Amino acid sequence: MVYGKIIKGIAGFYYVHVEACGIYECKAKGNFRNKKIKPLVGDNVRIEIIDEENFKGNIEEILERKNELIRPAAANIDQALLLFAIKEPAPNLNLLDRFLVMMDYQNVPVIVCFNKVELVDEKEQERLRSIYEKCGCRVLFMSIYENKGVDELKKLLHDKTTILAGPSGVGKSSFTNILLESDTMETGGISRIGRGRHTTRHSEIFNMYGKSYICDTPGFTSLMLPELEKEDLRYYFPDFEEFEGKCRFNGCVHVNEPGCAVKMAVDEGILSKDRYQSYVTLYEELKNKKKY
Ligand SMILES: Nc1nc2c(ncn2[C@@H]2O[C@H](COP(=O)(O)OP(=O)(O)OP(=O)(O)O)[C@@H](O)[C@H]2O)c(=O)[nH]1
Numbered sequence: 001m002v003y004g005k006i007i008k009g010i011a012g013f014y015y016v017h018v019e020a021c022g023i024y025e026c027k028a029k030g031n032f033r034n035k036k037i038k039p040l041v042g043d044n045v046r047i048e049i050i051d052e053e054n055f056k057g058n059i060e061e062i063l064e065r066k067n068e069l070i071r072p073a074a075a076n077i078d079q080a081l082l083l084f085a086i087k088e089p090a091p092n093l094n095l096l097d098r099f100l101v102m103m104d105y106q107n108v109p110v111i112v113c114f115n116k117v118e119l120v121d122e123k124e125q126e127r128l129r130s131i132y133e134k135c136g137c138r139v140l141f142m143s144i145y146e147n148k149g150v151d152e153l154k155k156l157l158h159d160k161t162t163i164l165a166g167p168s169g170v171g172k173s174s175f176t177n178i179l180l181e182s183d184t185m186e187t188g189g190i191s192r193i194g195r196g197r198h199t200t201r202h203s204e205i206f207n208m209y210g211k212s213y214i215c216d217t218p219g220f221t222s223l224m225l226p227e228l229e230k231e232d233l234r235y236y237f238p239d240f241e242e243f244e245g246k247c248r249f250n251g252c253v254h255v256n257e258p259g260c261a262v263k264m265a266v267d268e269g270i271l272s273k274d275r276y277q278s279y280v281t282l283y284e285e286l287k288n289k290k291k292y
C-alpha cells in the first residue's frame with residue numbers, strides 16, 4: 001500500500017506526492033466516489049500505482065481529514081502563506097484583506113509575506129508591518145534577490161502543510177524553486193521529486209519541500225468572500241476590535257453612522273485607510289448579494 005498527499009489538482013487529475021518516491025498523476029477511482037466525497041488538495045490518500053515508470057496511479061482511499069476549507073478547497077491545512085510583492089506589482093490590498101477575512105472565517109492562521117523589499121525603504125515596511133500585525137497575521141519581508149528573509153520563511157513552513165496564494169509576478173515560482181533546491185541539497189544529489197515526467201513540468205514539482213508541504217490551490221480570486229451577514233463582517237477585522245463598543249450607536253457597523261469610533265480612528269490615522277476601504281467594499285458586496 002502506498003500513501004501520499006495531494007499537492008495539486010487540475011482538470012480531474014490529482015498530483016500525489018509519495019515520500020521518497022515522487023509525484024504520481026492520479027485519477028480518483030476509489031469507492032469514496034459513491035459517497036460523493038471529492039479529493040481535495042492536502043488530502044492524505046492511499047493510491048494504487050498503475051504505471052511505475054510514468055508515475056501514474058489511482059486514488060483508492062481518502063484518509064480522515066483534520067480540517068476542510070471551502071475556499072480555497074483544501075484539506076488538512078495548517079496555515080496559509082499569502083505572498084505579495086511590496087512593489088512591482090504594487091500589492092492589491094483589497095485582495096489581501098479579502099483573503100484575511102476568508103481565512104479568519106475558516107480559522108486558518110496566515111503568514112503575509114512581502115517579497116522584493118529591496119525596492120522600498122524601511123519606513124514602508126514598518127507601515128505595512130504595523131497594519132497587518134494588528135490583524136493577527138505573521139508579517140514577513142523578503143528579498144529573494146538579496147536573500148533576505150528567505151530562511152525565516154522556510155522555518156515557518158517546516159513540517160507544516162501550507163496553502164500558497166498570491167497574484168502573478170510576485171515571486172511564487174522563484175520562492176518555490178528555492179524550496180526545491182533546499183530539498184535537493186538535504187536529500188543529497190537529485191531531488192526525490194525531480195523524477196518522472198514531471199521534471200520538465202515545473203509547475204507541478206515545486207509544491208513540496210522535505211516533510212513540509214506547499215499546496216497549490218487555484219481558488220485565489222477577487223470574488224472570494226465567505227457567506228457572512230454584513231453585520232458580522234466587522235468581527236473579521238481584528239484591528240477594529242479595540243474600537244468596538246465605543247461608537248455612539250449600539251450595533252454600529254461603521255459605515256454611515258455618525259459618531260463612529262472606527263471612522264474617527266481612520267481619520268486620526270490610527271487605523272489604516274486602506275483597511276477601512278476594504279471593509280466598506282466588502283460590506284457593500286455582502287449587502288448587494290442579499291438582494292438576490
Ligand atoms: N526586485 C525583485 N524582483 C524579484 C524578486 N524575486 C523575484 N523577482 C522577480 O519577479 C518576477 C516574477 O517572479 P516569479 O517568481 O516568476 O513570480 P510568480 O509569482 O511565480 O509569477 P507567475 O509565474 O506570473 O505566477 C521575476 O522577474 C523575478 O525575477 C526580488 O526579491 N526582488
Ligand SMILES: [Zn+2]
Pocket residue numbers: 247252253254255257259260261262263
Ligand atoms: Zn462604528
